[in-house]
Amino acid sequence: MGLDQSFIGRAYPPGTPYRVSREKIAEFxxxxxxxxxxxxxxxxxxxxxxxxxxxxxxxxxxxxxGIVDVLANDPDLGLxxxxxVHGDQSFTxxxxxxxxxxxxxxxxxxxxxxxxxxxxLTVRTDIADDAGEPVCTGRAQLVxxxxxx
Amino acid sequence: MTDVAKxxxxxxxxxxxxxxxxVRYAGASLDFNPIHWSDRxxxxxxxxxxxxxxxxxxxxxxxLVTDWAGDAGKVLACSARFTRPVVVPDDDEGARIEFSGxxxxxxxxxxxxxxxxxxxxxxxxAKATAQVRL
Numbered sequence: 560m561g562l563d564q565s566f567i568g569r570a571y572p573p574g575t576p577y578r579v580s581r582e583k584i585a586e587f588x589x590x591x592x593x594x595x596x597x598x599x600x601x602x603x604x605x606x607x608x609x610x611x612x613x614x615x616x617x618x619x620x621x622x623x624x625g626i627v628d629v630l631a632n633d634p635d636l637g638l639x640x641x642x643x644v645h646g647d648q649s650f651t652x653x654x655x656x657x658x659x660x661x662x663x664x665x666x667x668x669x670x671x672x673x674x675x676x677x678x679x680l681t682v683r684t685d686i687a688d689d690a691g692e693p694v695c696t697g698r699a700q701l702v703x704x705x706x707x708x
Numbered sequence: 709m710t711d712v713a714k715x716x717x718x719x720x721x722x723x724x725x726x727x728x729x730x731v732r733y734a735g736a737s738l739d740f741n742p743i744h745w746s747d748r749x750x751x752x753x754x755x756x757x758x759x760x761x762x763x764x765x766x767x768x769x770x771x772l773v774t775d776w777a778g779d780a781g782k783v784l785a786c787s788a789r790f791t792r793p794v795v796v797p798d799d800d801e802g803a804r805i806e807f808s809g810x811x812x813x814x815x816x817x818x819x820x821x822x823x824x825x826x827x828x829x830x831x832x833x834a835k836a837t838a839q840v841r842l
Contacts (some may be wrong), residue, residue, distance in 0.1 A: 593774065597778070617770055647835070651785040
């Protein structure tokens with residue numbers, strides 16, 4: 560029990576870029592019942608001033624979920640995946656993600672603290688495009704439930 | 709939308725979430741955690757049964773916002789805290805989640821919408837907000 564607080568500030572480099580496709584946006588939109596034309600029709604998206612179909616506000620969880628694997632695979636951190644719970648999530652969009660984007664994710668552990676027998680990690684994900692321009696900043700609080708909680 | 713003011717209430721949304729919806733969302737979001745499709749695994753970690761992805765509930769909360777705003781590109785930020793699980797039974801009716809949204813602030817042409825998500829009469833998200841450019 561008790562994650563090492565010296566991991567605060569640790570950054571994990573970006574992995575392979577993720578290419579956002581029209582098909583994945585449409586699939587995600589359908590899964591959440593979103594029938595808006597800007598998700599499904601490139602012409603409608605362009606008419607609304609976008610380069611291509613626009614991702615729903617929480618779409619980029621597809622990229623940020625991968626951070627859990629990154630953290631769980633860090634043997635020094637010693638995260639117990641089976642006890643991991645998603646506490647909260649936020650996204651700040653610097654611009655809308657659209658089909659055609661090639662995105663990379665840099666993960667940083669912003670905070671680690673223990674409370675009531677549980678460990679809390681605040682993890683920031685900086686999502687950038689091919690040009691290195693910021694697209695979205697995500698923040699997740701991950702909770703590692705204690706043994707007897 | 710330019711005359712939206714604090715206190716404005718968005719059209720509400722009710723969604724009946726079934727196991728099939730969870731499977732579809734799992735595939736779309738690439739979140740294959742078995743607590744969202746296996747009763748065996750869910751109960752082994754102390755849950756009453758299969759639960760919906762918190763991110764699925766958050767996505768639906770934001771659908772309430774984008775259905776109203778008309779364009780996802782207008783959502784500048786969104787956040788939510790996952791406070792209570794939505795237990796989804798293995799039947800045809802599923803679990804009903806009821807969403808409502810209220811504009812709680814308007815500053816410099818950006819509205820803050822606070823969303824309430826209720827399942828079984830209790831809230832399942834806390835601090836669920838979205839910033840929307842008007």
